[in-house]
Amino acid sequence: MTSEQHQFTAQGRTFPVILVRKKVKNINLHVRSDGTLYLSAPARVPWAYIEDFLEKKTDFIIRAIREMEERKQKFPILTLSDGDTLYLAGQPYRLDVRLGLHNSIRRSGQTVFMELADDTPVMRQKLYHKLLQALGKKLFPASLSRMQPLFAGLALPDPVLKQRVMRSRWGSCMPLKGIVTMNTYLAIMPEAIIDHVMLHELCHFLQPNHSRHFYDAMTIRMPDWKARRQAMAKYLPYCV
Missing domain, CATH: 3.30.2010.10 (Metalloproteases ("zincins"), catalytic domain)
Incomplete structure (x- = not known):
């Protein structure tokens, strides 16, 4: 299992990408709460193919990011400060x-x-x-x-x-x-x-x-x- 770091730009926004290559059959995408795109993919799939996969998922990615941003405004992130x-x-x-x-x-x-x-x-x-x-x-x-x-x-x-x-x-x-x-x-x-x-x-x-x-x-x-x-x-x- 190996890990790579990339960037993906969509609708004027650039997202950090963590790509983990391991024994999986398909490309799997998870949008993390910090805006990072976490993917797992087979070892031999080229980055260009994965980038094309992300482009097809652009609407999903932007929607997920917006939902998390709205949630953060509604429910502020815990800071573990006195009185929290x-x-x-x-x-x-x-x-x-x-x-x-x-x-x-x-x-x-x-x-x-x-x-x-x-x-x-x-x-x-x-x-x-x-x-x-x-x-x-x-x-x-x-x-x-x-x-x-x-x-x-x-x-x-x-x-x-x-x-x-x-x-x-x-x-x-x-x-x-x-x-x-x-x-x-x-x-x-x-x-x-x-x-x-x-x-x-x-x-x-x-x-x-x-x-x-x-x-x-x-x-x-x-x-x-x-x-x-x-x-x-x-x-x-x-x-x-």
């Missing part, structure tokens, strides 16, 4: 930031206390992620327990549950290895949204792709999964 509002499991908390002798973070009531001996943006983010990871260790197994009964009688494997901070997906499933990985940022969101992602990943044990049969399997078990997915937009500014 955080969300944990869908509930609001006030962030209290203080200088101290240690780098630590804890919850008490509806307040999150962050003590900083090393007051840098990197340390603030590290502590924030630590808090989310600790919460995820409780939320994700609980979600798995709620979703597994929906597959009763199908001999679904009991998956190994992992988590990590991810920028381009909410979860992943490796059916052959029996591993489900949840995005740590999901700890920000309510149980209903976490359950939607957990169900999505478990359905991959039935259908490894995103075919009509896959979405049918989801709809049968969670008829409102589309509404739950749309509800995630509120929490995107807190995924920092």
